[in-house]
Every structure is written in C-alpha cells, then in structure tokens.
Amino acid sequence: MSQTHTPPQVAILGAGLIGAAWAALFQHHGADVRVWDPVPEALSGVRARMAAPLEQLAQVAPDAGPPGKLTLCDTLADAVSHADLIQENAPENAALKHALFAQVEPLMGRDAVLASSTSALTWSDLAPGLNDPARLITAHPFNPPHLVPLVEIYGTDLDRIARAEAIYRAAERVPVRLKKDATGHIANRLASALWREAVFMVQDGIAEVEAIDTALVNGPGLRWSVLGAHMAYHLGGGAGGMAGYLAHLGPSQERRWAALGTPSLTPDVQKALVDGVAREAAGRDIPELEAARDTALIAMLRARREAPHV
C-alpha cells in the first residue's frame, strides 16, 4: 500500500518475563510499546529482561525493519490511553485481574482491545471484570512468547479479534481462534493430554523419563513441528486419507484410547519424575537448559522461514 502507516500502539501491563518477551517482540516488529507495572523496580528492570529476547529476535527475524519506540510509563493512564492493543500479564488471579481491568476500562480507547495472556484462567473467568466484556479477549502465548509463534485467542467481538490478530500477525505471531471458551485453551489441553500418558509410562515402568523425552523429540515432536496431528492421520490413511484411516483403523484407535493410562502424582511417581529430569539435565541448570532450548528453537524457526510447515 502506498499510504503511510502509523505503527500499532501496544501497551504491556506487567513487566515480568512474559511482559518483557511481549515488549521485545512488538518493539522488534516496529510497534510503539508502552510498558507499565505497579512495582517501580519491576518496571525499571524491564529493559534488562528485554535484552536477551531482542538479541534472539534479531536472529529469528533479521528483516523486521526499524524497531518501534519503547516507553516505560509511571502511570497506567499513560500506558493505555492511546493503545490499540493492551496486553495484560498480571499474576494468574482472577480477583487481581478484575481489579486491574476496572482501572483500565475507563482509560482505554473505545475501539481498543484488552488482551489477557492468561494461561490458567478463561475468558469467562475474566469477563466479569469489565462493564463491557466485548472489550476483552484472551490471547495466550506459548512460552517463550517471543520465539514460539502461537497466540490462542477467544473473545466475543469478532471485529476486535480481527484487529488484534492483525497486530499479532504484524509481529509474526500465528493467532488461532477458539470457537468456545475452554480451560487450557488448545495447546495446554494437548500438552496436558500428552504429559498424562508420558507420566503413566513412567508410573507403569514402560520407559524412563529421559527415554520418553528422547522418543518425543526425535519422533512425534519433530513431526508435529511440521505436520499437525489430524493431518498426520490423514497421511497415515494412505490414498484414502482421513476417511480411509477412520474406516480401517478407527476401531483400533478407539481401543488404543481405552488402553491409555491414568496416572496419579503419588510420592513415588513424583520422585521418578524429579530423578528422571535430573538425569536428563545431566548437570545443566535451568538457565542453561533454557538457553539450549532457545538456541534450538531459533535454528528451527530460521529453518521454517526456508521451508514452511505443512
């Protein structure tokens, strides 16, 4: 388009790790970012927490153009008054978020979107915090938010959802819509379902923690980075695709589901999990493991720019 665009105005509420990752992401992709946190020390530390994400973003998206402006705001009004998108990253406590929303709502623009990063809560849990719940969407990132592209979205105002999606897409995120509010959105439901069976296999003695992780990363996990689960069964059906798969193997799949396990996090199982990840970590502490994860994710994201997923 030939017209000049003003960059999106994005407010980040909460300057912890998730807030800092969002701030780095939006700034790297040219948005004007205004950050607010009720704790002055948290606010002043956000630049330091943004440094590593900004460095990583330069590797993942080196062609993003000039970065946007970053402003640390002492007042909530200063952060949200002119924002198109307000990304909220407060602690996972509905009462606390309701109280914050009650402050934000009178300050935000008529067409602005208030987007909650909430993982554990749902839109229905949060909507009572606003006079006009249509202003609210849930927009859940997957950790680390500046690297993993997914943003899971639910809300009731389709125009607002579309405006938010455009802002996420401009920051190279992949927004995905839920049709119905659900605990765990989509991704954490999938992660929870998979982990249930992973824990069951430990409890049942089928395999060690580190063997299960190795199998996942070198098998289905690798394939799910390029091909969805439904699509994998479509390809598993041969020339008949999903219909052929369901006709021939649907009944055996239902038997397989029935044979999956239901573990309990007993003290013995907890010990096996803790000992197992310790063996797998092989002396690496959490920051080292996170650094290895991010380096590998960056390599995968760069590869994906050359060869997109199915």
Add this chain to the structure above:
Amino acid sequence: MSQTHTPPQVAILGAGLIGAAWAALFQHHGADVRVWDPVPEALSGVRARMAAPLEQLAQVAPDAGPPGKLTLCDTLADAVSHADLIQENAPENAALKHALFAQVEPLMGRDAVLASSTSALTWSDLAPGLNDPARLITAHPFNPPHLVPLVEIYGTDLDRIARAEAIYRAAERVPVRLKKDATGHIANRLASALWREAVFMVQDGIAEVEAIDTALVNGPGLRWSVLGAHMAYHLGGGAGGMAGYLAHLGPSQERRWAALGTPSLTPDVQKALVDGVAREAAGRDIPELEAARDTALIAMLRARREAPHV
C-alpha cells in the same frame, strides 16, 4: 579408530515403502544392504521406491561417506545368511510374521539380530514365532523412517539390543529402549493420547480441525521438536524445576487431566475430521502433502545439525 571396519551387513525383508526407506537409509550410511521380498514385482520395484529417499538423505546427511552396496536377493537365504541385522517389514499380521520367522531363524547367524518394524504388534505377540525369542527385537521406526530419527526398541537380550543400536546409530538413528513391552511402544502412545484430546476438541466444538493443527505446529509441537514433555514441565517450574512444579501445580495438573475429554468416532465426528483435513489440505493431494512434510522435515533436521535439541 585405526583398524579397518567391515561395513554392517543389513538384510531388509519386505520391499514396500517402509522397507525401501530402511534400505535407502542403511545404504546411504555405508551398510551393505540385501533386500528380499516374496513378491518378485515388489523386489524389482524397490530401487524406484528408494530414489526419493536417497535424494533426501543426500540433503540431510551430505557427509555420510561412500554409500554401501545394494543387492536384491531372489532367496531369503541369500538375504539373511550373512546379515548382522535383519529388519523385517512384513504386513502387520502375527501369523504371517510367525511363518516368516520360522523360515528366517534356521538361516540367520548365531549372533544376528532379527528386528521387526512392527507398529501395531508387540514383542510378546511376535516372540512365539521363534525357537529362540532372544534373537528377536522390536525396532519401530516413525514415519518416514529415513527422515525421523527415532527407533523404539524392545527385546530381552541386552547384548543383541546393544549391537542393533550400534548399527542404527551408525545410520544416524536415535534408538530408545522400552523397559517393558507395550502396545504402541512409546511414540504412538503419546500420539494417540494427544490425538484423543484433539478429536475431543473437535467433537466438543472448542476449535476447528485446522485451528488445532495450526496451534500444535506453531506451539507445543514446535517446542517438542527441541524439548521433551517432562523437561518442559521441569522448565515450567521456574527455579524449583520439576519438584517445584509438582509441589505448586501438581494438584491443578491432576484436575486438568480429569477435565480432558473422551471422544467417540461417531459418524458426525468422522465427518468433521474428514471435512477439517480437507479444508486444511486446501486442494493438496496426499503426495503433495507428503512432499511438503518431507521438505520441512529436511530443513528441521539440517537446522538440528547446527543446534541440537535439549
């Protein structure tokens, strides 16, 4: 090492798609490969079916050294008599495999390993086919076998397992051991558990088929290509790691497991799945989708050579 090694001698029984992928893999990595199939047309067609896998392997592992020798064998004895590893890829029918094993066992070397690629059957299903079941292991690849590194192994003779693992590792596979025989091994149990929830979300109206696949590929699937599920919860626990996670969020995880769904593959659900993957395929037929999958997998595998998974 300074001594000269003789290349591993690998027999491939069954010259269909899986057998051809194994044959290409082992040949590319320098093994001497002897292929046998009871159907002459299947045997003579194997070179054609190996062409694309060999081309892809040249991209994934360009530094593999000179390829091994490929021999198409008219008799089973000619294929297996001198083999260190016999990789069986017969149809998934226990009686048929038992009959094949009865022919193989008197022909194979005393220390050789008979490895079944079986997906649906277990070691316990197959062991009755041999006089000496210690000769048998299950060694299940994940499709497509020449690209996805995982090989899931179960058997009772640890020396034979170790010898087989060395041959798989020389072909850049990642062998993973089960401690106990289990239907679906590890990977298909995980895939089945994840798909159960993915189908439930379609049945329950939480999200469309293509939204679920998009969420997986851009969220947990991408992350599971670099980080296992157990390790992800270790990192999700912050400084406390897995122990911290279990202490603080174990109870909420158990509640989440209880809230996951149990779908049925009713006609309505089957229609939703078939229609959903058709929308997602967007006109691409199965060979086109497989080609896109393989191109993306190759890019991911090349990236992994630069930055290994956690």
